[in-house]
Amino acid sequence: MLTNKRLIAAHFWLAFIVFGAALVLGAWQMFVRSPLNTWHFNPEFYYRSVTAHGSAMGYVFPTLIAMGFGYAITEASLAKALVGRRWAWAGFFLVAIGAVVAMIPVSLGLASVLYTFYPPMVGNPFYYIGVVMVVVGSWIWVALMVINFVIWKRDNPGKPVPLAMYANVAGCLLWGWTAVGAALEILFLILPVALGLKSTIDAGLARVFFSWTLHAIVYFWLIPTYIAYYTIFPRAIGGRLYSDAMARISFIMFVVVAMPIGVHHLFADPQVGAGFKFMHSVFTGLVALPTLLTVFTICASAEIASRLRGGRGAFGWIGALPWSNPIMLATALSLVMLGFGGAGGLINMSYQLDATVHNTQWITGHFHLIFGGAIVIMYFAIAYDLWPHLTGRALDSFGMMCTQLWLWFIGMIVTTFPWHYVGILGMPRRMAYYDYANPAISPQALSVTMSAIGGFILLLSGLLFLLVLIRGQFGARGEAGAYRFAVPLHMPARIPLALNSFGLWLALMVGLTVVNYGFPIAQLMALNETSVPAVYVGAGR
C-alpha cells in the first residue's frame, strides 16, 4: 500500500517535466547539426544546449525516477509507511533546487562544459554546486533506503527481504559509492579552480575520478529498469518470476563489478597505465554476465506466463504473449534495444576495438540506445504501471500507450543506428557543425538526416507519453488496490544470508575499487607537475 503518494508522484512528475524539456533540446540539437539546417547560428548555443540536455537527462531525470520508484518499492514491498518522510522531501527539494542552480549558469552560457565537465574546461561554480546538490539530495535517498531496509530486517529476523527492496537497496549502495568519484573531483579539484582560488588543475586525475562515477552511473540508471523486468513484468503479463535467487545474484553482480571498470572511458588517455586499462576491460566484460542472466530469467518468466495462457511449441508460445499489454510491449522492445546496445558496448569495452570508435558518434549512438532506449522505455512502463496507484484514477488509454512505446522504439532505432554507422565512418561527436558540402563528409549527410528524423519521432513519442500521464490525472476514479510485485515460481521461505544482506558484496565492491583504482589515483596524486592551466568557459564575456 502506498501511503506517501504525493512524495512519489512529485518525484515522477518533476522527472518527466525535466525529461520533456531536455527532449526538446535534444531534438533541436539533432536538427541544427544535420544537413536539414543551413548554418546560421552561434555554435556556443549548441554546446549550451548539449550541456543542459546531458545534465538534465543524465543527472536529474534518472535520479528522480530511481528515488521516486525507490520510495514506492519501500512502501509497497515492505508493506509499511516510509521512515523519514520529511528527509525524503528535503532530498527532493535539494535535487529540484540543485537542478535550477546548475541550469542558470548553463543557460547564461557561463558553463558550457558538457555534462561530463572534463577539466581543464572550467565553468561557473554554480553549475558544479548545483550538480553536488542533486547528488547530495540523492544521498539522502540512499540513506533512507538503507535505514528502511535495516529497520525491516530487524523487525523481521530471518525472513527474506522482498526482491524489489533488495534490488532497490543494491542500486542505492552502488550509487552511494560510485557518486563519490565525481564528488571528490568536484570538491577537491574543480571547485577551487572554478571559485578562482587556483588557476591550474590536474586534468588527468580529475578524469580518473570522473570515470569512477561515469560508468557505474549507467548501472544506477539501469537498476530501476531491471527491477521492473524482474518484479513488474512477470506480474503484469499474468505469470511468475522464473527464479528469485537468480535475480538477487544479478543485482549482487552489479554491485560488485559495475564500479571498478570506469577506466574503459579513458582508453585514449595517457595518464593511466595500459595494464590497468586491461584490468578494467576484463571487469567491464564481466558486467555482461548479470545482463545475460537477466535476459535468460526474463525470457523464461515470459515463457511461463505464455504457457499458463495456453502458448505451445518451441517458439509458438511467443505469439501467445499479451502483446497489447504496454508492459509486455515495453519489456520486449527494451530487451531488443538492450541486445543491440549491449553488443555495441562489448566493442567499446575492448581495448583495441575501442580505438576505431573512440569519441565518434558511435559512442553517442551507443549510450542513447542503452539509456534512452532500453532503460527509459522501462521508466515509461514503470510510470504506466504505477500511475493508477498514485492518482487513484484509471489509466486505460492502452492504444495510446502502445503507440507511444512503438514510436519511442522506432525513433530510437532510427536515431541511433545511423549514428553508429557515421561513427564507424569517423564522424566525431560533440561538434556543432559539419561541412556536408565537403566531399569527405558528404556521404554522412543521409545518415545524419535519418537520425535527425528519428529525433523528431522521439520528441513526438515523448509528448504522447506526457499526454497519457496528464490524461491519467483526469481519468475515472477507481481504487487500484494494493501495489504488488511479481511472485517467484518457487517462493523462498528461507534464503542464504549472502542473498539477503550486502556486507560481503560491499566489501568486495570497495576491495575491487582499491585494486583497480588505488594505484592509478595514488600515483597521479603523488606526481608533481601534472596540473595544467584551467580554460575558463565563458570567460571574457
Added chain:
Amino acid sequence: MSDQPLFSVRNPWFGISVGVTAAIAVLSAVAGLIWLPLAQPDLKLAGVWDAICSAAGVPRAAVQEASIKPDFKTSNVVMTSEMLTKADQVSIGRGATLAQRCAICHGPQGVSDAHSPNLAGQFAAVTYKELNDFKTGARVSVVMSPFAAAMSDQDMKDVAAYYAFLPRVPSNSLDTGRPAPAVVVTGAPMRNIPPCGSCHGDIDNKAGSPWLGGQSAVYIKAQIEAFASGARRNDISEQMRNIARQMTAEEIDQVAHYYEAQP
C-alpha cells in the same frame, strides 16, 4: 547454510565469491601487467618488474636522444585566461607615460592610420605577450625590437595595462552590416581551420588572441602572410602558422577587410 556467519571461510558463499573475484583480479593483473607488456617487442622491457612498472603507468625516462631544437627563439610567455585582467591605477598611469614613445606609430590615443596595430582597448595580456616576444627575439621587427629590448617586465605590463584601459575607437572603415566570411564563422573543418571568431571575439575569446575589430586590413593581411610563410613564428604551439598556411589568398583578403570594418 544461512545460519553460518557470512564472513567465514566455512560459508561457501564467502569462499566462492571472494575466491572467484580474487582469481579474476589476479589473472587480469598478471595478463595486463606482465604477460601483455612482455609480449610486445617494441616496449624493450628489462624484465618482469620493468614490465609491471611500464604497464602500471609509472613515468619512465624517455629514450635519451638529442631533441631537435629549433634554430629560432620561441615564445616563453605562458598564457592564462585571467592573466593581467586586473590592472591598478598606478600601473595604468606609469604606462601612459611610457606609452608616449609609442605614440608616433600607434597614435597618442592608441589609434592611428599608419597601418600599425591600434592598441586602444587591446587585451593587456596580448600587448604584454607581443612586447615580451619582441624583447626575447621570438618575434622580430626592425622597428619594435629595439624599443622592447630596453623595457623591463614591469614596463611592459604597465604599457599593456594603459592600452587596455583606453577605450576602443571605431575605425574609419566601420561597416557593421558587412556579412562575416565563412572562415570567420565556421572555419573550414576539413582544412583544420577553426572559426576565427572562436578565438578572436565574435563567438569567444581565448587567452592571448588579440581583438581584431578595427585593425588595419593591411596589417592583418601582412601578419597572416607572415605566419603562412614562417617569417613570424611567436604563436604558441604553432596554431596561427597552421591556420594561415591552410588559408587561401582570397580568404586572407576577406578576413582582413572584415575585421577592419568591425567595431
